[in-house]
Amino acid sequence: MCAIAGAVCSTGVDPQTVRDMCDTIAHRGPDGDGLHVEPSAVLGTRRLAIIDVPGGDQPVYSEDGMIVAVFNGEIYNFAELRADLLAKGHRLSTNGDSECLVHLYEEHGDDLVHRLRGMFAFALWDGRKRRLLLARDRVGKKPLYWGIRSGSLRFASELKALISDPRWRGEIDPVALHHYLTFQYVPAPWSIFEGIAKLPPASTLVWQHGQVRIDRYWRLDATPRPAATTEQEAERLRELLLETTRLRMTGERPIGAFLSGGIDSSAVVAAMARQSSQPVRTFCVGFEEAAFDEREHAKEVAALYGTDHCELLLPATPLDVLPTLAWHFDEPFADSSAIPTLLLAQMSSQKVTVALNGDGGDESFGGYRRYALMQQASRLRVPPMVCPLLGAAGRNLLARSRQGTLLRKAGWAMELAGLATPDRYTRLMSYFTEKQKRELYTPEQRTRVEGIHSATIIERAFTTSSAGCDLTRVMDVDVNTYLPGDLLVKADISTMAYSLEARSPFLDHVLMEWAAGLPGDLKIRGQTTKYLLKHALAGWLPAHLLHRPKMGFGVPLASWLRTGLRPLAHDLLTDATARERGIFDPRIVARLLTEHAGGRDHANRIWALMQFELWHRTHLPLQPTEQPTADGQY
Numbered sequence: 001m002c003a004i005a006g007a008v009c010s011t012g013v014d015p016q017t018v019r020d021m022c023d024t025i026a027h028r029g030p031d032g033d034g035l036h037v038e039p040s041a042v043l044g045t046r047r048l049a050i051i052d053v054p055g056g057d058q059p060v061y062s063e064d065g066m067i068v069a070v071f072n073g074e075i076y077n078f079a080e081l082r083a084d085l086l087a088k089g090h091r092l093s094t095n096g097d098s099e100c101l102v103h104l105y106e107e108h109g110d111d112l113v114h115r116l117r118g119m120f121a122f123a124l125w126d127g128r129k130r131r132l133l134l135a136r137d138r139v140g141k142k143p144l145y146w147g148i149r150s151g152s153l154r155f156a157s158e159l160k161a162l163i164s165d166p167r168w169r170g171e172i173d174p175v176a177l178h179h180y181l182t183f184q185y186v187p188a189p190w191s192i193f194e195g196i197a198k199l200p201p202a203s204t205l206v207w208q209h210g211q212v213r214i215d216r217y218w219r220l221d222a223t224p225r226p227a228a229t230t231e232q233e234a235e236r237l238r239e240l241l242l243e244t245t246r247l248r249m250t251g252e253r254p255i256g257a258f259l260s261g262g263i264d265s266s267a268v269v270a271a272m273a274r275q276s277s278q279p280v281r282t283f284c285v286g287f288e289e290a291a292f293d294e295r296e297h298a299k300e301v302a303a304l305y306g307t308d309h310c311e312l313l314l315p316a317t318p319l320d321v322l323p324t325l326a327w328h329f330d331e332p333f334a335d336s337s338a339i340p341t342l343l344l345a346q347m348s349s350q351k352v353t354v355a356l357n358g359d360g361g362d363e364s365f366g367g368y369r370r371y372a373l374m375q376q377a378s379r380l381r382v383p384p385m386v387c388p389l390l391g392a393a394g395r396n397l398l399a400r401s402r403q404g405t406l407l408r409k410a411g412w413a414m415e416l417a418g419l420a421t422p423d424r425y426t427r428l429m430s431y432f433t434e435k436q437k438r439e440l441y442t443p444e445q446r447t448r449v450e451g452i453h454s455a456t457i458i459e460r461a462f463t464t465s466s467a468g469c470d471l472t473r474v475m476d477v478d479v480n481t482y483l484p485g486d487l488l489v490k491a492d493i494s495t496m497a498y499s500l501e502a503r504s505p506f507l508d509h510v511l512m513e514w515a516a517g518l519p520g521d522l523k524i525r526g527q528t529t530k531y532l533l534k535h536a537l538a539g540w541l542p543a544h545l546l547h548r549p550k551m552g553f554g555v556p557l558a559s560w561l562r563t564g565l566r567p568l569a570h571d572l573l574t575d576a577t578a579r580e581r582g583i584f585d586p587r588i589v590a591r592l593l594t595e596h597a598g599g600r601d602h603a604n605r606i607w608a609l610m611q612f613e614l615w616h617r618t619h620l621p622l623q624p625t626e627q628p629t630a631d632g633q634y
Contacts, residue, residue, distance in 0.1 A: 003496070004070040004144075005161045006043040006123050008132045008207055009152035043070045043123055060099040063091050066127040067105055071098045072157050073120030073142045074503070076247040081115060105133070110204055113217050117247070117509065121199075123155060132207040138218045138509045139360070140188070140201025140484030141492060147196040153207050159330035160619065162196055169620070170194040174448035177332075177583070177612070181432040181440075182454035184334035184608055185485045192331040192615075201484045218509070222467035222476045225517035233522060234536035236514070241536075244508035245271035245356065253353035256281030258344060258502075259309070260553060261297025263530060263537070263546060264358025264367070268505055270540040272356060273305040282307040283348040283355065285340045287314050289556045297545060304542075312347045314340055314555075317564025326614040328497045333615075334431070334608035335486050337553045341494040349498035359487055360506035363478045364515040365533040366523030369550060370428050371471060375524055377416050377424060378470040391418035399600075422462045425474050426455040429482065431604045440588045457481060471520040479512075558603035561596060569593060569606055572613050581616070584609065 045058040059068045075081065078097035081104065086092065090103040097118075104112035105124055110133060119141035124133040134155055136144050145162055146155040156162050163169040176190040188198040199205055202218040227233055245268060249255055257272055259265050259282040272280045282302050286295035295311055302309035318339050325338060348355050362368050382390060394415030401407035416424045427433070434453060438446055461480045467473040495502040505511070522532040534546045561569055570593055572578065579586045589609065596602040 003157040003161075004043070004045050004072050004121065004123060005154075005156040005158075006070065007152055007154045008125070043068060043125060045070045045072075057094075058098055060094070060102055062102045062106060067102045067124065068127070069098070069101045069105075069122055069124040071101055071120060071122040073118055073122070073137065074501070075100060075116050075118040075120065076250070076508075077115075077117040110206070110217075113204060119503075119507075121157060129208065132205075134199055134205040134207075135217075136199050136201050136203055138202045138220075139479070139488065139507050139512070141488050141504070141507065143489070143492060144199045145191060145196055146199060146205065148212070149195070151210060153212070159191060159193070159196065163193065163619070168196070170196065174445065175452050178437065178449045178452050179454050179457065180332050180334070180612070181437050181608055182430050182434075183457075183481075183485060184431050184604070185489060186331045186333075187457055187481065187485045201480075219464070220476060220479055220509075220512060220516050222465055222472055222516040224468035224472070224519060227519050227522060230522065230532065230535060233518065233532055237532060237536040240508075240511045240514060241267060241271050241505060242275065244505040244511050246275050247508070248354075248356055248503040248505055249275065251354055254281070254351065255354040255356070256283060256348060256352035257307075257356040258282075258348070258358070259284050259298045259301060259307070260358070261294035261299075261301060261545075262358065262551065262553075263533065263541075264361030264506060266297075266301045266358075266541055266545065267361070267533070267537055268356050268358050269301060269305060269307065270537070271505065273307070280305065280307045281352055282309045283344060283351075284309070284311040285314060285344040285347070286311060287340075287556060288316060289559070292551070292554055292556055294551055297548070300545065301541070310347065310351070312343060314343065317560055318343075319564065319568065322568075322614060323618070324497075326611070326618040328493050329489075329611075329615065330493075330619065331615065332608075332612040333489065333493075334604070334611045335490055336555045336557045336604075336607055338490050338494060339555055340553065341490055342497065345495045345498050345500050345502075349495075349500040353499070354501045354503060355495065356503050356505060357491065358506060359491055359502075359504040360483065360512070361530070361533065363475055363483050364506060364512055365530045366471070366475060366520075367530045367533075367550065368478075369529070370425075371474060372524050372527065372529060373412075373416070373428070374421075374425060374474050375471045375520070377413075378421060382417050387418035389418075391415050394418065421470050421473075422459045423455060425462075425477065426458040429458065430454070431608055436605070440584050442582055442585055445583050467516075469520050471524060472516075475523070476516070557607055558596070558601055561603050561606055566597065569610055573606070573609055577617070578613055 043059055059070050061068050075097035078100055081100045082092060085100060085103045088107065092099050092103070101112065101122055101124060104115055108115065113135050118137065120135070120137045121142035121144040122135055132153065134144060134146065136142060143157055144155060145159050146153060147162060147168065149168060154162055154168070170193045172192060173190060173194045176186045176192050179190065180186045186192050188200040191198055200216070203214055203216050206213045249272060257265065257269050257280055259269050261284065269280055269282055284295055284298040286293045298311070299309065321339055321342060325342060329338070394411045394413070397407050397411030398415065401411055416427060419427060432440065458477060458481065461477040462473060465473045465476040467476045491502045518532065523530070525531040529550065537546060573589050573593065574586065592602045592606055596606055
């Protein structure tokens with residue numbers, strides 16, 4: 001596992017530029033770094049070794065030294081790839097996975113990505129052709145930023161490595177900010193800075209002769225396929241989960257698992273325990289508020305499988321973690337579950353170097369309640385003339401009701417029923433609606449995003465999906481939006497902050513491709529989510545754990561913002577520094593704070609504004625020496 005950075009330019013690259021980029025990377029792996037230098041290309045790494053610890057240094061080279069690569073990730077089928085390359089006469093000088101890349105490129109060119117089973121972001125320089133190839137894994141587990149200035153292309157695992165050079169620190173992209181307020185993350189291909197982009201998942205970028213070409217090499221095929229019996233499909237699911245878990249248990253460093261007590265993480269722990277000769281190390285984080293605490297369920301799974309279990313109780317108000325959060329997340333990021341994820345990673349890193357998790361189970365097998373809600377809404381046939389009235393009534397109820405009440409649920413149902421399917425799902429996934437954003441903006445900011453609508457991102461994902469019904473289509477949309485934009489960003493940054501590698505058996509592309517074609521009624525049947533997965537796990541986990549209501553990995557954010565975080569939120573969002581940015585109308589911000597304190601739920605919107613402001617003060621401080629204190633002040 002490496003964080004990578006580099007630059008290419010036909011007129012030459014200063015090696016110190018890439019050294020400085022590597023020095024800025026937050027993840028400083030304990031196992032060394034490396035640099036490849038030639039006039040037109042410099043590639044560098046920061047290494048955290050998991051496989052071939054003593055011999056897996058990077059960069060890696062072809063036999064003649066003309067092809068060089070740096071690589072971030074893990075290739076789980078590398079043993080098979082190595083055997084095939086050796087049989088074809090290639091000489092490999094290490095026992096790790098990284099070296100396979102240069103020899104696979106010699107054999108297959110850019111199509112080498114189709115041979116890789118794992119998570120990766122890599123850069124490969126072909127010295128003969130003076131050609132750079134960048135690539136990201138299929139689902140987007142490993143990040144890769146890039147940009148071009150004055151004929152020079154630079155890339156890095158972390159945005160802070162690129163903006164360490166002030167000449168590369170552009171203006172905030174108003175379109176990226178607009179989408180961030182909608183989704184709580186900045187979706188690819190945007191980054192928060194103009195002139196710097198994210199390479200999308202499942203994509204390659206080629207730079208040659210000063211020209212850039214980006215191609216998508218994989219898309220999950222959700223075309224429906226004939227299903228066998230439920231028991232036969234359940235047996236195949238168990239086989240795949242055992243296989244994908246076994247592949248992710250390889251390595252020379254201690255391995256454990258995040259165990260929330262939910263179905264997905266419990267299934268992974270069960271699969272690990274069935275294939276491990278030693279007790280699995282498991283880690284859990286909990287809350288004082290019972291409505292958010294799953295520790296008892298995690299303890300039950302840990303006891304069932306005899307794991308070496310550790311747990312952490314989160315503080316009542318997580319003030320101390322906010323500066324750390326702002327530093328490690330290079331872009332504004334408002335998924336509040338990043339707080340427990342970061343603290344869980346910190347605790348786990350004290351005992352293990354690799355942690356398996358349950359990410360991806362919901363998207364492949366139908367775990368979110370919103371999927372069932374979308375399925376129910378799709379069966380409604382509302383006359384077109386009634387839709388506007390129904391939507392207006394629903395919005396009125398939402399504005400006047402509290403979270404979790406019947407009125408709140410009725411308001412959601414009424415508003416969604418009056419929308420087309422893509423708009424319905426955009427509304428479910430929006431933290432600020434288009435109307436709310438434009439009300440929030442100053443007139444100048446409103447002009448900057450005139451004609452921009454975040455809904456087009458969801459609409460595009462709907463249009464390109466091959467799924468056969470609305471239910472599987474929204475799941476496919478999540479695989480292309482929410483999963484890589486939110487969940488995988490949160491997991492990768494939180495774990496790499498503490499030199500911990502996160503691995504996700506449910507995100508193996510072989511398992512995902514098999515699951516994508518399953519009919520919708522094997523994913524959600526009636527009110528039962530994850531129908532097939534629960535059926536498959538009936539012999540692994542107790543029925544009361546399988547069928548209890550889903551809790552998710554949320555935090556008591558609304559309560560925090562009325563108690564311990566309330567003073568910080570007010571000071572951070574209403575002081576002169578925030579007001580003078582000229583982005584948000586101070587009157588609307590003040591109204592959100594006042595209404596939330598009075599009982600209306602604006603928690604997610606206030607948190608998004610706070611995370612933007614904390615990010616801005618951390619990464620774009622007024623003075624280079626300014627650093628946040630534990631309470632977020634400057």
